[in-house]
Each structure stands twice: as C-alpha cells, then as structure tokens.
Amino acid sequence: MRIIGIDPGYAIVGFGVVDYERRVFDVVDYGAVTTDADTDFNTRLLEIYDDICVIFDRYRPEAMAIERLYFTSNQKTAIAVAEARGIVLLAARQRGIEIYEYTPLQVKSSVTGYGKAVKKQVQELTKNILKLPEIPKPDDTADALAIAVCHAHSYNSRLTDIGRQV
Numbered sequence: 001m002r003i004i005g006i007d008p009g010y011a012i013v014g015f016g017v018v019d020y021e022r023r024v025f026d027v028v029d030y031g032a033v034t035t036d037a038d039t040d041f042n043t044r045l046l047e048i049y050d051d052i053c054v055i056f057d058r059y060r061p062e063a064m065a066i067e068r069l070y071f072t073s074n075q076k077t078a079i080a081v082a083e084a085r086g087i088v089l090l091a092a093r094q095r096g097i098e099i100y101e102y103t104p105l106q107v108k109s110s111v112t113g114y115g116k117a118v119k120k121q122v123q124e125l126t127k128n129i130l131k132l133p134e135i136p137k138p139d140d141t142a143d144a145l146a147i148a149v150c151h152a153h154s155y156n157s158r159l160t161d162i163g164r165q166v
Helices: 041-059 075-094 104-112 119-129 139-156
Strands: 002-007 012-021 024-034 063-067 098-102
Touching (some): 002 041, 012 041, 024 041, 024 139, 041 075, 063 139, 075 098, 098 104, 098 139, 104 139, 119 139
Parallel strands (some): 002 063, 063 098
Antiparallel strands (some): 002 012, 012 024
C-alpha cells in the first residue's frame, strides 16, 4: 500500500510518501510545500493546492493520513491552518484517495508506544523505523512521515481502528 502522510499548514505542508507491504516500509519521497509569508493568503492556498496536486499525481497514493487539527489558543492561526488543510483534503478527494485522520496523541502512541512522547522521540523513532540516515527537515516533514507510519500500523492492525476515515 502506498501512503502519503501530511502535516498541514499554510507556511509549510510536510509530506512523506511510503510504501508499506508485509510490515516493511520503503520510503518513496518526503519534503515540504512552502509558501512565502509576503504572498497574499489566497495565493498561498492556490500554491499549496497546485503543489499538492503535483505530488498526488506523481506518487499516486492509495491512502492519505493527515493530522487532525487541535488548537487551544491562537484562533487566527487555527482558521488559516484549517483552510490549508481543507485544500489538501479537496485535492485528495478529487483523486479518489482514501483519507484518514489522526490526532497527535494517536501518532505518538503508534510510533513510540507512549502518547505523551516528546517531538524529538517521535522523530528519532520514525527515522529508525524508516531506516533513514537522519531526521528529515523541516520538522513538518518528519511529522508527516510519522503520520504515514501511524496509518500503516493502524491500518494493518485488525485489532484497532484508531484512524477515522473522512
């Protein structure tokens, strides 16, 4: 199964594409879609859409795992991130890609076995699971790969259904 993990944002959208067969990962590609802070917000959304469409069309994932948004403070940032996330969801839905969302707690639990693991632990274990030479940068890219790993682990397990399909 080919999975793309997405860490949504409007400045940086991290992505990680992995193939997962018989409990073995093969990293296909990873990186980030970035937009310039000086660019009009609506133009930034269009740039995200265009770049994500290219990535989806290039790698043709069967499933997309995306972080479920959770914000406790800055409402303005939350709304902007939600709008960018919506653009990614739209592009995936247009291509018939199955969409699953996971909370940060679910990702941490799946990757490390501990829901309150710190970001560095999650990144280090993701690097080890995927046999990468170093932790991918920026952090959004490493997070996207962790989300893809989370989906592979949960999808493969018939004992649990932690990812909610959207």
